[in-house]
Amino acid sequence: MNILIIGGAGYVGSHTVRLLSATGHQVWVYDNLSRGHRLAVPQGTLIEGELADRRKLVEILREKSIDAVMHFAAFALVGESVQQPALYYQNNVVATLELLEAMREAGVWRIVFSSTTATYGQPKLIPIPETTIQQPINPYGFTKLVIEHALTDYSHAYGFGCAALRYFNAAGAHSSGEIGEDHNPESHLIPIVLQTALGQRPYVTVFGEDYPTADGTCIRDYIHVDDLADAHLRALKLIERGSNLQLNLGTGRGQSVRAVIEACRRVTGHAIPIVVGPRREGDPAELVADSRKALDVLGWTPQYIDIEDVVRTAWNWHRSHPRGYATSQV
Numbered sequence: 001m002n003i004l005i006i007g008g009a010g011y012v013g014s015h016t017v018r019l020l021s022a023t024g025h026q027v028w029v030y031d032n033l034s035r036g037h038r039l040a041v042p043q044g045t046l047i048e049g050e051l052a053d054r055r056k057l058v059e060i061l062r063e064k065s066i067d068a069v070m071h072f073a074a075f076a077l078v079g080e081s082v083q084q085p086a087l088y089y090q091n092n093v094v095a096t097l098e099l100l101e102a103m104r105e106a107g108v109w110r111i112v113f114s115s116t117t118a119t120y121g122q123p124k125l126i127p128i129p130e131t132t133i134q135q136p137i138n139p140y141g142f143t144k145l146v147i148e149h150a151l152t153d154y155s156h157a158y159g160f161g162c163a164a165l166r167y168f169n170a171a172g173a174h175s176s177g178e179i180g181e182d183h184n185p186e187s188h189l190i191p192i193v194l195q196t197a198l199g200q201r202p203y204v205t206v207f208g209e210d211y212p213t214a215d216g217t218c219i220r221d222y223i224h225v226d227d228l229a230d231a232h233l234r235a236l237k238l239i240e241r242g243s244n245l246q247l248n249l250g251t252g253r254g255q256s257v258r259a260v261i262e263a264c265r266r267v268t269g270h271a272i273p274i275v276v277g278p279r280r281e282g283d284p285a286e287l288v289a290d291s292r293k294a295l296d297v298l299g300w301t302p303q304y305i306d307i308e309d310v311v312r313t314a315w316n317w318h319r320s321h322p323r324g325y326a327t328s329q330v
């Protein structure tokens with residue numbers, strides 16, 4: 001297939017680009033590089049452009065005879081979404097609607113959309129099945145939920161074939177060690193802990209230890225980015241006219257913030273100092289996936305189950321790229 005990867009220069013996008021290219025698809029990356037990295041994209045595949053630029057998108061969809069779109073281009077930080085909701089509604093909702101309209105105009109109807117566990121809010125039942133009522137507790141989660149609804153409606157009314165993949169916590173780096181996680185500023189737990197192991201930060205701040213969990217810190221389900229990429233490939237194959245899928249992607253195992261730090265200590269052999277701080281606004285106590293539907297529907301099983309294996313791939317990337325992609329530019 002000819003596939004347009006919107007946001008393919010970002011973390012999950014770039015790993016999916018690698019996999020799709022390796023499996024014989026013709027891939028084009030569309031990205032404004034506001035948060036993505038030129039060096040994360042295979043040479044000759046990058047088209048720079050804005051998500052909101054409907055005219056340009058229509059042109060590209062037609063010119064490249066695109067069969068399917070994967071849409072990764074979103075702002076995805078809970079804390080930032082609480083501080084700057086306008087940014088989130090503008091990009092994640094308004095600009096994404098421009099993409100859907102561009103697809104409609106160009107007659108492209110297959111789409112795989114990056115959704116999130118943040119659409120659930122703080123569910124009572126853990127692990128979380130897809131049937132859980134979606135009640136986001138932050139703007140980020142709301143923006144993703146709006147697009148899930150739009151896709152359902154576009155599928156019903158216009159015959160779009162959609163798969164919304166609800167990621168839990170994307171983690172790790174490509175097995176080659178050539179691409180990985182690089183956000184600026186970095187806000188995610190594993191990169192921050194590994195940067196501390198590298199001596200780039202004096203300590204890790206643990207955001208709250210008064211949550212109703214065994215050790216008082218938040219529990220998340222860390223899913224390897226290559227496993228996410230694999231699920232995208234499988235979902236793409238399943239999409240048909242009018243189909244509309246929502247799938248959780250996680251390991252089904254929860255790790256507390258303290259457990260993640262311990263795993264990083266074991267993998268790196270560094271002490272990694274911590275300081276306990278207050279809770280971060282918008283963080284639910286516990287999010288763990290029930291991913292049985294993805295197993296049933298996609299035949300997908302995560303290859304990385306042990307948190308240490310996930311951390312090892314991230315450590316491989318961070319050690320060889322201590323300044324992220326900037327390391328490769330000098």
Ligand code: UDP
Pocket residue numbers: 078169187188189190192204205206207208218219220257280283
């Ligand atoms: N976290 C933390 N210290 C940090 C960064 C994150 O304690 O410096 C916690 C955060 O509160 C959450 C978990 O680590 O419970 C994962 O956060 P991350 O930002 O990596 O992903 P999110 O769950 O927000 O998508």
